[in-house]
Amino acid sequence: MKRLLAFSLAVCLCVGAPLSAQDMEAPGPGLGGIVLDSSTAGDPATFNPLISSDRASSNVHSWLYPAIIGVSPYTGLEEPNLANAMAAGWEYDETGTVLTVRLRDDIAWNDGTPITSADYIWSVNAVRSGQIDSPRAGIFETMADGTPAGGKIVSIEAPDDYTVVVTFSEADCISFSDVNDVTPVPAHVFSELYGDEYAGMMEDPRRIPTVSFGAFKDVEFAAGERISLLADQSYPDSLLGFVSPSELVTLQVADENVATERFIGGEFSILAVPAPRQAEFRTDEKLLEFPRYEFTGNGFSFFAMNHANPDNPQPGLDEDGNLIPQEPHPVLGDILVRQAISHAVDMDALIEGIRDDNGVKVATHTIPTSWVYNPGLQFDYNPELAMEKLTQAGWIDHDDDPATARICQDCLFAREVDAEFNGSELTLDLHVATGSEIREQEGLFFQAELNKVGFAAEFAAIDWSSAFIPELLGQTFDMNILAWGLGLPVDPDISAFYYPEVDVPGSGFNFVSYYNAELIELNDQARVVPGCDTETRAELYGRVQEILSNDMPYFYMYVSESMTAVLPGTENWNPTPYSRTYSIDAWVSPAIAMQ
Secondary structure, three states: OOOOOOOOOOOEEEEEEEEEEEHOOOOOOOOOOOEEEOOOOOOHHHHHHHHOHHHHHHHHHHHOOOOOOOOOOOOOOOOOOOOOEEEEEEEEEEOOOEEEEOOOOOEOOOOOOEEEEEEEHHHHHHOOOOOOOOOHHEEEOOOOOOOOOOOEEEEEEEEEEOEEEEOOOOOOHHHHHHHHHHOOOOOHHHHHHOOOOOHHHOOOOOOOOOOOOEEEEEEEOOOOOOOEEEEEHHHHHHHHOOOOOOOOEEEEOOOOHHHHHHHHHOOOOEEEEOHHHHHHHHOOOOOOOEEEEEEEOOOEEEEEOOOOOOOOOOOOOEEEEEEEOOOOOOOOOOOOOHHHHHHHHHHHHHHHHHOOOOOOEEOOOOOOOOOOOOOOOOOOHHHHHHHHHHHHEEEOOOOOOOOOOOOOOOOHHHHHHHHOOOOOOEEEEEEEEEEHHHHHHHHHHHEEEEEEEEOOEEEEEEEEHHHHHHHHHHHOOOOEEEEEEEOOOOOOOOHHHHOHHHHOOOOOOOOOOOOOOHHHHHHHHOHHHHHHHHHHHHHHHHHHHHHHHHHEEEEEEEEEEEEEEOOOOOOOOOOOOOOOOHHHOOOOOOOHHHH
């Protein structure tokens, strides 16, 4: 799920040169003010990194637990001896299948217990147990009971407190990063709470962590209102030798415009500037004093289309690892319909009108700064072709009016599943999560474009945590708009999104139930190219992109041109291509004084 990276993703504009720790000053431990942030992502579903699958949750637990292997905020690559990470170094054996990771011996949980290999092993055993809903299980070759899981990791062992040995099924260009998919937790706490009955974690997903490791601790949570974390002065990896802010507070806001206005008014320390407001920060004299950082995002927005019947979600594989036939979605199970959608929506107009030109159109899972990106793959806006494909798919314009819903006349679902489906209207539900004005505008735009060519698309914005995520991961949706942040390091591997092993209702990331045997074969070949030669891998990934662009598990939309800003007077803000909050433990924030 993590990815390797060939070169820098970000094209950046930043006021001032990068700071080093020697350049930073702060008044003292906890004297740097309160860092205030805003969120439209809804409430976190959990504070437990082993069962987390949503952004709101990871935004909290990422402050509370270390990674086993650190990723540099400057290069985006895995490096040893980084802050908030356990690894001091690593090496492979001569076969390339056994990885030995040496751990730091100078870090401890904030109750004083040393952080050791046992903490990572407890997490590994929990994820591999099959008792919890975790999309991370796909990194393993098999689950604990022998059920195939689709990954390359055969075993993870700890010969001593400061060594972890990972055995892979074969030398692999990607699987090194899979080691980082499992977050270490304090084993002495979790084992006392759950023992080896890992399913207990699912019963209390919002249990407040009592022991943690990071710049902040002690979660205080008020549903629908705020999440606050206190500075943890025991954190050994702080840039200044202490944590400067006294507290990190995230406040729930109704939408991005509310967040922006409150930020301008001094109520928030930092803002991910919404695309329609970015021009103001570049040109408005009153806003030019706000330090800002611009970069091309390392993720993409997309229009997810469920390939399987949402009334009967099924996993991709049975207990023996055999493919489970998927009953097709009544509408979207037909590739011709999905292709029609790609021609029905004017993505250039969406980017220009809704995003104020802050986006780069894409037609596959890679982004323009990737070493394998193919700019020749683009979806062409052609409503006439869209209507031709719908007719070819058996969705006919029975009344010669493109603005009314077409009906099924020998469409795929009627042919293969239920003949009584003939005569049904071309009706679909389209959802976005509440809290983003841009997402809601995009949803309305998609609805209007689709309905021009004969769909009867119904649009709604629904709550992220209580409705959007349950129907998305539960595979009970028709069409949803959302985004993938590709994480770090980034690589064009697609196993985390499109393999049958991660087609798991309730937890898997192949929530569209997409399957293509050739795609999987090509992707597997790209993972084991001798020496990980990038030219050979790029050829294979080029074909992968062509298949994805044709099959359309998603309607790939755009990569964001992003901007982050902080309040004037913020000290020690040191944004990097891969993190806008890397130096947060050294910040001096004026936000609290301005409320």
